[in-house]
Amino acid sequence: xRIAPPDRLHxxxxxxxxxLAARHLDGVVVTSLANIAYLTGFFASAAALVLTRxxxxxxxxxxxxxxxxxxxxxCPFIRPRQLPIGDSYEQGLVDALxxxxxxxxxxxxxHLTVRRHRYLTRGLEKIGWEPPLVGCDGVVEHHRSxxxxxxxxxxxxxxxxxxxxAKCILSNVLGGRTESEVAGQIDLELRRAGFERAAFDTIVxxxxxxxxxxxxxxxxxxxxxxxxxxxxGGVLDGYCTDLSRTLIVGPAGSRERLVIxxxxxxxxxxxAAVRPGAAPESVDEAARSTLAGYGIADxxxxxxxxxxxxxxxxxxxVSRVRAGQTEPPLGPGMTLTxxxxxxxxxxxxxxxxxxxxxxxxxxxxxxDAPRIL
Amino acid sequence: xRIAPPDRLHxxxxxxxxxLAARHLDGVVVTSLANIAYLTGFFASAAALVLTRxxxxxxxxxxxxxxxxxxxxxCPFIRPRQLPIGDSYEQGLVDALxxxxxxxxxxxxxHLTVRRHRYLTRGLEKIGWEPPLVGCDGVVEHHRSxxxxxxxxxxxxxxxxxxxxAKCILSNVLGGRTESEVAGQIDLELRRAGFERAAFDTIVxxxxxxxxxxxxxxxxxxxxxxxxxxxxGGVLDGYCTDLSRTLIVGPAGSRERLVIxxxxxxxxxxxAAVRPGAAPESVDEAARSTLAGYGIADxxxxxxxxxxxxxxxxxxxVSRVRAGQTEPPLGPGMTLTxxxxxxxxxxxxxxxxxxxxxxxxxxxxxxDAPRIL
Numbered sequence: 001x002r003i004a005p006p007d008r009l010h011x012x013x014x015x016x017x018x019x020l021a022a023r024h025l026d027g028v029v030v031t032s033l034a035n036i037a038y039l040t041g042f043f044a045s046a047a048a049l050v051l052t053r054x055x056x057x058x059x060x061x062x063x064x065x066x067x068x069x070x071x072x073x074x075c076p077f078i079r080p081r082q083l084p085i086g087d088s089y090e091q092g093l094v095d096a097l098x099x100x101x102x103x104x105x106x107x108x109x110x111h112l113t114v115r116r117h118r119y120l121t122r123g124l125e126k127i128g129w130e131p132p133l134v135g136c137d138g139v140v141e142h143h144r145s146x147x148x149x150x151x152x153x154x155x156x157x158x159x160x161x162x163x164x165x166a167k168c169i170l171s172n173v174l175g176g177r178t179e180s181e182v183a184g185q186i187d188l189e190l191r192r193a194g195f196e197r198a199a200f201d202t203i204v205x206x207x208x209x210x211x212x213x214x215x216x217x218x219x220x221x222x223x224x225x226x227x228x229x230x231x232x233g234g235v236l237d238g239y240c241t242d243l244s245r246t247l248i249v250g251p252a253g254s255r256e257r258l259v260i261x262x263x264x265x266x267x268x269x270x271x272a273a274v275r276p277g278a279a280p281e282s283v284d285e286a287a288r289s290t291l292a293g294y295g296i297a298d299x300x301x302x303x304x305x306x307x308x309x310x311x312x313x314x315x316x317x318v319s320r321v322r323a324g325q326t327e328p329p330l331g332p333g334m335t336l337t338x339x340x341x342x343x344x345x346x347x348x349x350x351x352x353x354x355x356x357x358x359x360x361x362x363x364x365x366x367x368d369a370p371r372i373l
Numbered sequence: 374x375r376i377a378p379p380d381r382l383h384x385x386x387x388x389x390x391x392x393l394a395a396r397h398l399d400g401v402v403v404t405s406l407a408n409i410a411y412l413t414g415f416f417a418s419a420a421a422l423v424l425t426r427x428x429x430x431x432x433x434x435x436x437x438x439x440x441x442x443x444x445x446x447x448c449p450f451i452r453p454r455q456l457p458i459g460d461s462y463e464q465g466l467v468d469a470l471x472x473x474x475x476x477x478x479x480x481x482x483x484h485l486t487v488r489r490h491r492y493l494t495r496g497l498e499k500i501g502w503e504p505p506l507v508g509c510d511g512v513v514e515h516h517r518s519x520x521x522x523x524x525x526x527x528x529x530x531x532x533x534x535x536x537x538x539a540k541c542i543l544s545n546v547l548g549g550r551t552e553s554e555v556a557g558q559i560d561l562e563l564r565r566a567g568f569e570r571a572a573f574d575t576i577v578x579x580x581x582x583x584x585x586x587x588x589x590x591x592x593x594x595x596x597x598x599x600x601x602x603x604x605x606g607g608v609l610d611g612y613c614t615d616l617s618r619t620l621i622v623g624p625a626g627s628r629e630r631l632v633i634x635x636x637x638x639x640x641x642x643x644x645a646a647v648r649p650g651a652a653p654e655s656v657d658e659a660a661r662s663t664l665a666g667y668g669i670a671d672x673x674x675x676x677x678x679x680x681x682x683x684x685x686x687x688x689x690x691v692s693r694v695r696a697g698q699t700e701p702p703l704g705p706g707m708t709l710t711x712x713x714x715x716x717x718x719x720x721x722x723x724x725x726x727x728x729x730x731x732x733x734x735x736x737x738x739x740x741d742a743p744r745i746l
Contacts, residue, residue, distance in 0.1 A: 086693050194592075301458070
């Protein structure tokens with residue numbers, strides 16, 4: 001697994017520091033694991049980070065002692081703190097924060113449970129630090145949503161590999177196999193292509209199951225005439241990719257073929273709407289109005305897409321406007337999925353999904369494989 | 374996927390209601406997805422639940438409309454509420470709670486972020502409901518930790534299947550293949566054995582990587598003389614299993630063989646300590662003191678085990694006592710892992726892990742496969 005080079009990580013830390021200063025914060029307690037990986041290259045199932053004007057304190061536990069030492073060695077700006085065995089991360093954070101008493105520190109309300117927040121607050125109030133922490137969501141995520149050159153190179157590489165996996169799978173005969181068998185083959189091809197793991201539980205939804213946007217892969221045997229939705233992605237160097245195709249098994253029925261063409265058309269319209277400055281909801285609207293033109297708007301029961309990077313669902317949200325919320329406009333370096341679909345309970349469903357990069361003047365496909373088969 | 378029968382789910386709801394009454398609560402807002410699945414059989418990547426003295430309100434979004442309807446159809450005690458497209462779960466909860474205004478409701482501080490909690494609190498305070506929600510952690514988890522007959526049958530079945538996967542994998546020649554290739558084969562065998570998916574990212578850690586308790590599976594090619602830690606599990610009907618073995622590739626070195634025997638001995642000692650009424654830390658101590666007797670206590674850098682069920686890590690925690698915390702004693706129906714290990718940076722590591730059920734008078738292995746190969 002390649003990790004972003006130290007100078008790149010340091011540049012990210014400096015960008016976040018500038019955002020903190022603009023919010024009049026002396027630092028931030030980071031508890032999102034993806035945000036920690038972004039700033040330090042430390043990938044773990046548990047960690048905590050304190051980032052201040054002049055320190056980057058990375059807290060890990062004994063299971064990660066080697067990688068913790070490695071990170072500090074590679075990146076001199078990182079100060080590692082290994083938790084004493086048996087101590088909780090909450091206690092580790094309190095201990096790390098005590099010397100910073102009185103500073104104005106942010107925390108991530110979206111990535112801290114009420115229980116952990118109470119523990120921290122009480123621990124800090126005990127030493128007379130009040131109010132100890134200020135909620136500040138999305139500071140690191142804002143920077144993460146605009147990928148840097150290193151990340152774009154990884155995502156282009158990952159997209160090309162995922163496209164190859166798709167081509168390999170799509171050339172297979174699916175009829176007669178169970179959904180789970182096909183999913184197993186996809187997962188194996190993802191590893192063969194160099195991915196560390198699947199980005200999410202691979203979906204193979206056939207026949208009536210294809211009408212469930214969140215069907216998984218079960219023991220159903222795929223039959224001639226079935227529509228089969230395949231939705232899968234791999235993680236490369238920590239970065240997620242995500243692709244869907246819908247196949248017709250055996251001779252194509254006319255309705256099946258028509259709906260696939262309509263959804264592909266909706267995806268094409270969404271792609272044409274992607275450019276810097278565009279509102280994410282205008283991309284959603286482009287797909288939605290295309291399907292409305294075909295009279296099947298009601299069958300499209302989810303959003304058009306989502307950002308992707310260190311997490312398989314991250315900013316931006318490419319969907320209808322949610323009451324009281326606005327999404328920032330698209331900007332160069334954002335990577336997102338375009339995945340319109342149409343679902344008809346009892347009959348089946350179609351979803352076509354690819355990943356795109358917002359460029360300086362439009363969009364670039366990160367994944368590409370035949371859409372109509 | 375089999376789901377617990379409606380009368381079983383209803384019995385669980387009644388048990389939780391009794392616990393709520395004992396805490397003088399009129400109900401609870403459940404946001405842990407595993408707790409929701411336990412009480413309703415609704416498995417989803419997003420959901421919320423309001424359980425009161427006489428209602429079970431299950432909130433889902435449009436992607437899950439079919440399964441939501443199915444749950445309500447199967448279980449007449451469940452009242453489904455589908456979120457309007459675009460609404461957040463927080464808003465869905467506020468809307469569902471308004472008619473209950475004035476009730477004393479609990480929430481799960483461990484399963485609610487600060488942001489969502491603030492949203493709920495503000496939404497309810499607006500209608501003059503104050504204090505709207507009371508923190509009450511672990512109410513559902515307490516019941517989940519003692520599996521009922523239906524769950525025990527599933528876990529026995531899952532354990533037998535996982536043991537077969539282990540026997541199949543252990544009979545393979547690993548030398549010359551990459552860690553990732555072996556992990557891919559394990560994942561495929563898990564699906565062949567009927568598991569819905571892997572319970573966690575399969576670990577294949579060879580050579581010096583075996584010294585990392587949380588190593589994953591990389592591109593390293595396995596070589597003669599390597600120790601290889603394999604750690605994998607499958608999910609059956611929503612329930613997780615977890616097993617580790619450590620292999621020596623090629624002719625066994627004497628130190629490699631010795632450490633494996635010592636760790637197997639520690640696991641045997643832990644198993645002998647499992648019985649109703651035993652403190653979880655006494656099970657940990659049994660493993661730890663065995664390794665101390667061999668002079669390698671310092672090489673055992675994690676806890677002896679964890680509960681498993683709908684989550685791969687759940688109560689009880691089988692580890693050293695954490696300052697200020699006590700774990701309840703073991704009771705019949707609890708299922709847990711026993712996974713002592715010994716790790717030597719630069720040399721390699723060993724972990725041996727099986728799943729056990731606490732019975733009325735001792736313990737029963739849920740998984741079993743040769744430990745010394």
